Each structure stands twice: as C-alpha cells, then as structure tokens.
Amino acid sequence: MTGLIIGIMGLALTALVCGIGSGLGLRATGKASAGVLAEDPSKFSKVIVLSLLPATQGIYGFVIAILGATYLPTIGNINNAQLAIAPTAAQITAQGWGVFWACVPMMLGGAISAYLQGKTAASTIIAVGKKGEIASKSLIFPAMIEFYALLGLVVSILMFQNLGIANIGQFIADPVAAPAALAF
Numbered sequence: 001m002t003g004l005i006i007g008i009m010g011l012a013l014t015a016l017v018c019g020i021g022s023g024l025g026l027r028a029t030g031k032a033s034a035g036v037l038a039e040d041p042s043k044f045s046k047v048i049v050l051s052l053l054p055a056t057q058g059i060y061g062f063v064i065a066i067l068g069a070t071y072l073p074t075i076g077n078i079n080n081a082q083l084a085i086a087p088t089a090a091q092i093t094a095q096g097w098g099v100f101w102a103c104v105p106m107m108l109g110g111a112i113s114a115y116l117q118g119k120t121a122a123s124t125i126i127a128v129g130k131k132g133e134i135a136s137k138s139l140i141f142p143a144m145i146e147f148y149a150l151l152g153l154v155v156s157i158l159m160f161q162n163l164g165i166a167n168i169g170q171f172i173a174d175p176v177a178a179p180a181a182l183a184f
Contacts, residue, residue: 003089003096007072008181010100012063014107014156020063020110025054025118032122046128046135050121053142057114060153062105068156070164071099072081074075095163117145 029051036047073087073095087095121142128135 003073003092003094005097006093007068007099010103010107011072014068014103014110015061017067017107018064018110018114019058021114022058022061024055025057025114025116025121028118028122029125032125032129036125039129040132043129043132043135044130044160047125050125050128050135050139050142053121053146054064054114054118056146057110057149060149061106061110064103064153064156068103068160071102071160072096073099080149095110096171098163099160100146102156102163105152105155105159107152110149113145113149113152116148118143120145171179 033047033051036043073092124138124141127138
C-alpha cells in the first residue's frame with residue numbers, strides 16, 4: 001500500500017465516520033423534535049438549534065478531509081515543496097501515515113461526540129418541550145460536548161501543520177541502519 005493510498009484512507013474515513021456520527025446524532029434530535037413539535041408547533045424556534053448541533057461534527061470531518069488533502073504525498077505537493085532530492089518510497093509512505101494519524105483525533109472525536117451530543121440534545125429537546133422557557137439555558141449541555149469535537153478539530157489541524165509536505169525530504173530512511181534497529 002502506497003503512502004498516497006494510506007493518506008486518502010485517513011481522509012475518507014474522517015469524513016465518513018464523522019458523517020455517520022452526525023447522522024446518528026441527528027436521528028436522535030430529529031425524533032425528539034418531531035415529538036415536541038407534534039404537541040406544540042410554536043416551539044420550532046426553540047428546538048431547531050438543538051436539533052442541528054450534531055451536524056457540526058460532520059462539517060468538521062469534511063473540513064479536515066479537504067485540509068488534509070494538501071498534505072498528501074502527491075507529485076504536485078512534492079514538486080511544490082521544491083525538494084532538493086526526490087523522496088524515497090519510505091519517505092512517501094511515512095508521509096501517508098502522517099496524514100492518516102493526523103486525521104485520527106477528528107475522526108474519533110467527531111464521530112463519538114456527534115453521537116453523544118445527539119443523545120444529550122434529544123434529552124434537552126424533550127425538556128424544552130415540557131418547559132419552553134429553559135431553551136436558552138439548556139443549550140449549554142450539548143454545547144459542552146461540542147467543545148470536545150472542536151478539540152479534535154484543532155489537534156488534527158495542529159498535527160497537519162507539523163507534518164508539512166516540505167519536511168518529506170527530512171525523513172531519514174537508512175536501509176543499512178534499519179536491520180540493526182530491529183535487532184533484539
């Protein structure tokens with residue numbers, strides 16, 4: 001498997017897994033909102049924001065997938081980095097793994113927080129259905145979960161910033177030293 005394929009898998013999984021988490025979260029909020037609105041349609045403006053909160057993680061996953069594509073070990077990115085020497089296959093593979101691992105914080109943080117935020121927002125929607133005046137106060141509960149999705153987004157972005165395609169030529173792949181490093 002090439003570094004390019006490994007990197008693309010990380011980007012695709014990030015968008016996919018965050019999207020699935022958002023979909024599951026939105027299912028929970030949609031069900032709760034439908035129940036509340038069936039009883040009192042005037043509460044639409046109070047439940048719509050709560051209903052849409054889990055969608056943000058899908059957006060964050062998409063942003064990471066687009067941003068991360070600029071760090072893939074492609075010929076265009078390597079040529080744009082203006083390296084003095086062509087990178088080796090090991091360096092390109094390492095770059096692909098770097099892209100993959102930079103996606104993991106958003107991939108996992110986004111999917112899990114979207115699902116959990118959907119469950120929390122659904123409970124909040126039900127509470128707003130019973131007592132509409134708590135809508136603004138109750139927004140804090142699912143918003144606290146959003147914070148962890150944002151942390152995953154920031155960590156992934158920082159990991160990409162430290163990955164830098166320009167550093168691909170700085171990887172050291174010494175085939176002579178490699179067997180010695182594996183000796184027990």
